[in-house]
Amino acid sequence: MVTENPSSYFHSWSPDGKTIAFTRPHPGGGDIWSISVDGGAETRLTTSTMSDDPDYSPDGQFLYFNSDRGGSSMQIWRTKADGSQPEQMTFDERNNWTPHVSPDGKWIVYLSYDKSVTGHPTNKDITLRIMLLSDKKVVDLVRLFGGSGTINVPSWSPDSRHLAYVSYELVNP
Numbered sequence: 001m002v003t004e005n006p007s008s009y010f011h012s013w014s015p016d017g018k019t020i021a022f023t024r025p026h027p028g029g030g031d032i033w034s035i036s037v038d039g040g041a042e043t044r045l046t047t048s049t050m051s052d053d054p055d056y057s058p059d060g061q062f063l064y065f066n067s068d069r070g071g072s073s074m075q076i077w078r079t080k081a082d083g084s085q086p087e088q089m090t091f092d093e094r095n096n097w098t099p100h101v102s103p104d105g106k107w108i109v110y111l112s113y114d115k116s117v118t119g120h121p122t123n124k125d126i127t128l129r130i131m132l133l134s135d136k137k138v139v140d141l142v143r144l145f146g147g148s149g150t151i152n153v154p155s156w157s158p159d160s161r162h163l164a165y166v167s168y169e170l171v172n173p
Helices: none
Strands: 009-013 019-026 029-036 042-044 051-056 062-067 075-080 095-101 107-113 124-132 137-146
Touching: 009 051, 019 051, 029 051, 051 095, 062 095, 075 095
Parallel strands: none
Antiparallel strands: 009 019, 019 029, 029 042, 051 062, 062 075, 095 107, 107 124, 124 137
C-alpha cells in the first residue's frame, strides 16, 4: 500500500516511475495529490472545489487535469509537476474532463460535455476534443455516446498517431 487514505483514486505515473499522482475527494469536491512510489509523505498539489484526472506530460514537467477553479464550468488546466504555476488550457462553456497527453507531448485529448451536464457521468452525448499544445487550437474529433469510461485511461498509441476510446450503446432487453 502506498497511501493509507482509502478515498484516493490513482490516475498517473510520472515518466520516471518515481511518483504517483492521484485524486482525493473532500466534502464538495476533490484535489490532486502526489506521493513517492515508495510511500511516505503526500503532497497536495491543488486546492480548489474540484480538481481531478491528473496526467503527467511525457517529460514529467507538467500535470494536466480538469478543474472548476476558474469559475462555473469544468476546464482543462496544467501545473508544474510540483503543483505550482497553474495555467488554464481551455476556455469555453462546456464541461471538459479527463485530459491525456500524447506520448510525443504535442497534443492533449479530452472529453467534453454540454454545459448542462454536471460531474462526469456515463450515457451522455459527448465530444472527444484534441488540442495542439503549441498554439492551444482545439478541434472536435468525434461526437459520440459515452462519458465516464470513454477515455479514463491513457488512450494514445505509443507513436501518438492513434487514439482508443469507448463509445456506449444502450441495449433494451
